[in-house]
Amino acid sequence: MNAQFKKGILELCVLVLTAKGDKYGYELVQMISEKFFIAEGTVYPLLRRLTKEGYFSTYLKESTGGPPRKYYTLTEEGRAYMESLVCEWNTFYEGVNLIVKEGLGDHAE
Amino acid sequence: MQNKFMSELKEQLQDLPKAEQQDILYDYEEHFRSGLEEGKTEEEIAVSLGQPQAIAREVKSEFRVKEAKPVPSADSVGKAILVTVALVFFNLIFIIGPFFAIAGTLLGLFASSLALLLFPFGLLFSWHQLSGAPDWLMGVFAMLTSLGAGVLMVVGSIVLTRWFYRLTIKYLQFNVMMIKGS
Incomplete structure (x- = not known):
């Protein structure tokens, strides 16, 4: 898959995954890699960028019997950005599906 | 395996500011820790993280994007x-x-x-x-x-x-x- 394309999708995924509650990095990585293949290491630079751009805020929280974990919270700005990305994705997804259906469909002509 | 991965990553991040480097390395340490807690081996974790070189490339490109943003001069x-x-x-x-x-x-x-x-x-x-x-x-x-x-x-x-x-x-x-x- 095209790298730039995948980057955009990853961005959408981490934003959506934090929509209902704060998550720590490892958790986010696992939730995504359960669904499709990614080089897991690339998620962290992405999280850093989104944090720098103000879409996430982070805090450290103790984990059970270990050093603290870094949690990511979706900011107000991040939520608005996520919503616009989801909207874009839906249009894109529907469009591609339609093209695939029309291209491969066996409707008699 | 973890040490190898971390030292390679550290080497690749040489030219970034020190604080930035530590921040990034911390994320990956945490990742290893969480993986180990789940019963994965260091080997498995390192493999699914991908090449340290690729990660460093990613980090640097994000870093540059951020730097290029207009700072009021x-x-x-x-x-x-x-x-x-x-x-x-x-x-x-x-x-x-x-x-x-x-x-x-x-x-x-x-x-x-x-x-x-x-x-x-x-x-x-x-x-x-x-x-x-x-x-x-x-x-x-x-x-x-x-x-x-x-x-x-x-x-x-x-x-x-x-x-x-x-x-x-x-x-x-x-x-x-x-x-x-x-």
Whole structure:
């Protein structure tokens, strides 16, 4: 898959995954890699960028019997950005599906 | 395996600021820790993380993107001042005149539609003079026509005012954007 394309999708995924509650990095990585293949290491630079751009805020929280974990919270700005990305994705997804259906469909002509 | 991965990553991040490096390395340490807690081997974790080189490349490209973002420098502040001054002059010379002309026209439109709406009532008050006249029906028609025209003009003026308002807002936003330089 095209790298730039995948980057955009990853961005959408981490934003959506934090929509209902704060998550720590490892958790986010696992939730995504359960669904499709990614080089897991690339998620962290992405999280850093989104944090720098103000879409996430982070805090450290103790984990059970270990050093603290870094949690990511979706900011107000991040939520608005996520919503616009989801909207874009839906249009894109529907469009591609339609093209695939029309291209491969066996409707008699 | 973890050590190998971390030291390779650290080496690749050499030219970033120290604090930045530590921050990034911390994320991956945490990742290893969480993976180990889940019963994965260091080997497995390192493999699914991917090449340290690729990660470093990613980090650096994000870092550069961030750096390239406009930080207000003396130069950009100077530019903003210049743009502001230019905009003020441009607005004074070319925009203010037409703006008031249009605003005046709109006001005139409202005034004349008000007159059209009030005219029938005036006519009503002088009805005792009119009712005797042979062409009193003309008077009634004049009243209805004036009332109708007045209502139409009010609606029209409101629509025009709304357009004008929107245009003004857009133009003001454009001004702000020019000054911010985005």
